[in-house]
Amino acid sequence: MIKYPQLKPLVDDWINQFLENKELINSAFNQYGSPINIHFLEPFIQNYHEYLEVLQNHKLDHLVFYARKANKSKCFVKSAATQQFGVDTASFNELNQSLEIGVPSDRLVVTAAVKTEELIQLALEHHVLIIVDNQDELAHIEMLCLKGGHTAQLGVRISGFDWNGQKLYSRFGFDITSALAVVKEIHSNKCFDFKGFHFHLNGYSIDQRVQAILQTLDLSELLAQDGIETEFIDIGGGLLMNYLEDEEEWIAFDDHLKKSVLHKAEPITFMNNGLGYESIDEKLHGCLKTYPYFNRNPKSVFLDGILSQMVKGEQKVSDLLRNQNIQLRMEPGRSLLDQCGITLARVISRKEDSNGDLLVGLEMNRTQLCSSSADFLLDPIYLPNSEGRKPRETSVYFTGAYCLEQDIILKRKITLSVYPEIGDMVCFVNTAGYMMHFYESEAHLFNLSTNLVASKDHTGDFTLEED
Ligand SMILES: *Cc1c(COP(=O)(O)O)cnc(C)c1O
Secondary structure: OOOOOOOOEOOOHHHHHHHOOHHHHHHHHHHHOOOEEEEOOHHHHHHHHHHHHHHHHOOOOEEEEEEHHHOOOHHHHHHHHHHOOEEEEOOHHHHHHHHHHOOOHHHEEEOOOOOOHHHHHHHHHOOOEEEEOOHHHHHHHHHHHHHHOOOEEEEEEEEOOEEOOEEOOOOOOEEHHHHHHHHHHHHOOOOEEEEEEEOOOOOOOHHHHHHHHHHHHHHHHHHHHOOOOOOEEEOOOOOOOOOEOOHHHHHHHHHHHHHHHOOOOOOOEHHHOOEOEEEEOOEEEEOOOOOOOOOOOOHHHHHHHHHHOEEOOOEEHHHHHHHOOOEEEEOOOHHHHOOOEEEEEEEEEEEEOOOOOEEEEEOOOHHHOOOOOOOOOOOOEEEOOOOOOOOOOEEEEEEOOOOOOOOEOOOEOEEEOOOOOOOOEEEEEOOOOOOOOOOOOOHHHOOOOEEEEEEEOOOOOEEEEEO
16 A cells, blocks of 8 residues: 655644543534534634734834634634734624624724725724725725715725836735825825725745835835825735644655656545646646645744845844834734634545545535635544544545535545544644635535634633634
């Protein structure tokens, strides 16, 4: 039997401790069905404090917003409110719920790609900062300000930064070349109150963020000459996170996948899916279209990398921000949710397909573990539901409940240490950021998965409650 490459995930202690509570988990399955998402707030608070420490070390005025689109659960919004950091909202419901939970207006921001009238109205009534994206939006906001006698607090989203002579394309925001004119127009309009700049970059390059900050600082310097103050620069989210224990496993997996795609090694993915690689005339094309699950500069290291970069005559990026008296804002989603959630599902069937592969049916569908990435590249934790099972290495694919040939939960073949049985459980770790909710659908009228919040009582035992 070939050795399928492993990708061992980083697993926070609470997860291992929680998984020892088989009875609690089984009773949750009996009550709520499968799959179940379990959330835990301690790592969320820890992740926030890691960012805070970097921002404080750089002596920056700062405000962190949790980008709540990465997870639907209310528990994280409540926690942000208690810990006194902010929440980035992307829809009417997200904003409305955050207000109801009690997040103060000055720690909320609306970055929604589409701003409906009711969303703008709600933001105006509560003096919540709106990040504007285009002229039509600006006109809509102005109209509602005039109608209701409001003043809009505005940030201006910009894009199109120059990077090594290339423009960084984004469909969002005003092009940087028009930004000065837009801010001057906002400044001269009594309905508006210009507060600062915002951007959010795709990709995970420290240098691109640095260049974007520098070009935004140039803008605010020019505006200052006209007496227009920039209170903050918001660098958005997309701060890297690391999911994996071992870089060598990550490299070995990538090597093996490429060989498989070129038919020089046995497939390690369902139907030899290249996850972005393809073979054309026996040559390798394309690139791995997954999140960079392993990386060495996660979270606060990434942020520190941006702020510590030396620029313009031996100054750090953070020095420039401080010298211009500008508050640094950021909107991490995924990285604040690092180690905050797991997804549990039950095994309901097993069968061998005509290729000789063992397909293990889970009571879930692929939209319940799905992001824009080509696959979720973490080995799950397998939990046999009976004691004393004989070890028996078995390599399987996990399949889902949608009547699609493609409803494969993980495209990778996974090696289990036992032969799977009905009622066993599979735990997918670190799924809170995007994986569990972002693309979840109700096709076939399946219920959405249940979201539970785990806490430890005074004896250290876990309890569960509905989100
Ligand atoms: C998605 C998004 C974020 C959060 O991005 P993460 O990758 O989850 O950190 C922040 N700001 C804006 C404007 C976004 O669209």
